[in-house]
Amino acid sequence: MKRIAQSALFTAILFVVTTTVSIPIVFGFLNLSDTIIFLCASVLPLHYSFLVAGIGTSLADVFLGFGQYAIFTFFIKSFEAVIVAKMHTEHTVIKFILAGIFMMFSYALVDCFLLGSTAPFLPALLYNGLQATASIVLAQLFVKRFIRYFKK
Numbered sequence: 001m002k003r004i005a006q007s008a009l010f011t012a013i014l015f016v017v018t019t020t021v022s023i024p025i026v027f028g029f030l031n032l033s034d035t036i037i038f039l040c041a042s043v044l045p046l047h048y049s050f051l052v053a054g055i056g057t058s059l060a061d062v063f064l065g066f067g068q069y070a071i072f073t074f075f076i077k078s079f080e081a082v083i084v085a086k087m088h089t090e091h092t093v094i095k096f097i098l099a100g101i102f103m104m105f106s107y108a109l110v111d112c113f114l115l116g117s118t119a120p121f122l123p124a125l126l127y128n129g130l131q132a133t134a135s136i137v138l139a140q141l142f143v144k145r146f147i148r149y150f151k152k
Contacts (some may be wrong), residue, residue, distance in 0.1 A: 001097055007048040015056045034080065034139070035135040039085070039146045043147055044085075054081075068114060080102060082098040096136045
């Protein structure tokens with residue numbers, strides 16, 4: 001029951017952070033959702049963090065008017081959580097970087113698919129790279145505290 005409550009709280013926090021700390025851009029918006037996903041996947045079991053990441057961010061897509069991205073977001077963000085949760089390394093920054101790279105390339109491909117052109121690939125990599133970098137730095141600043149707190 002404790003993990004369900006924690007998951008619900010993380011989902012709500014993820015939704016709020018994604019919708020309130022967002023910067024609109026041509027194809028969507030930049031946000032700090034990955035920070036919450038990285039932290040969540042570092043402390044919750046995989047099946048919980050998978051659902052938190054997918055549900056919180058895809059609901060935010062719909063809420064912000066980018067419903068066309070919602071199904072893609074569900075799987076991209078959920079698999080980001082899988083990368084962080086399942087990698088067997090104590091170096092959290094490596095997990096976060098690999099998850100960020102996965103997100104960058106995934107959204108670049110989604111943008112190409114939705115627009116029917118390869119033109120948005122490089123710009124999508126760049127702005128998603130900015131989002132990933134900010135999220136990696138922020139998550140790295142807080143991850144040890146989160147792990148210590150949630151392991152109690």
